Amino acid sequence: MEEQLKKALDFSNYRQTFSIQRRTLKEKIEAKLTYGCNGGIFKIDRSLITFVQLLIDQGRVSGVPLIDANDNPILIDNLETFRDEILDRYFTSTLEYYEQYQDLKKSRSVEKLLDL
């Protein structure tokens, strides 16, 4: 197997490995941006955050129904708590994405990509 791995490393195109590493990193971050709340599943993204903040700015902070990722209406009791939770997750996840992506970009060989 060691010899096979060495052959693979010789064959490996840097871009191919980079592409796989980026793909799996994106998958990991997407997992972190999935948020289950009150029986619904929300995909945390910019439009959800913006919409929730818009509702809060309009004074709608409690008993607000939101449409979740499965198109089901989910009643959110406290929208400010919900906003804080999704904002926290969004920033934590995107910061992790940024840091790990920088590490990927700095790795200029297959071996270094695999070391991350």
Added chain:
Amino acid sequence: MNCGALIFAHNSREVDYALIAIISGGLARKHLNVPVTLITDASTEAWMKDSGTYQKAVEVFDKIILVEKPKTTNARRLHDGASNKTVPFVNTNRSSAWDLTPYDRTLLLDSDFLIFSDRLNEYWSVDDDFLIAGTVTDIYDQKRLGYHDRYVSDTGVHLFWATTVMFTKNERSKSLFDMIDYVKKNYEYYADIFRFDHRQFRNDIAFSVAKHILDGFTTEAKITLPPLLTALDKDILVSVDTNGKLTFLVTPNSDSEFCAATIKNTDLHIMNKQSIIRNAESLMTLI
């Protein structure tokens, strides 16, 4: 509501599914923090005792439930990198999960699905009695997947993946599992209707057809568990380090040339079972 995971494992002469289930169960228990139950049979349990893995199984599993090993003529071609072998495959009792599960809300897992994150914890409280993975994501590229990874046949319905299933034990989910059992028992008939190959029984197909029928002959693909990040059976798991980094040889064109990749902290469906077994010792240290 008590929640837990359920894994089926029936050894064949070629594959030690019990060993894989111990790894899968241990990882599920660690990362999801829920109890895990193993469904197996007397001969597989005896093998665990002979091979020295039974003590680990007792540590990992909340319960070990023995059932009669299903009699089957089912066989499948298992790849291990470039080589492959057709082996017996005992997988026909998954529809009994509803009756066997000790939990109110159950995560039914294939033994080759390894959990390295708490992502699935978001789904315990989802207001749906039955959830199943709707798609797969290839670790290399979606281009490696074929039409039959998305549909049960050329003209058939959407293919769901029974690798991960979550259900609440109630009458509504019972009717679905009864339907799955009915499809299994009348597999050739449904193969004729839905135009899939009946020669090898696939749980994915039985679950997909049953779900399609009970959804009113429509496919509601949206309410699903997350896509399954999948390493195909032609990819090889080469090593597992103590930090949980898995190194793979990935074959871009399903031939003998490989490139390398690593995966960490991400749930992963590893179809190459022999490579899980070769790395069992390292994987065991992660549970």
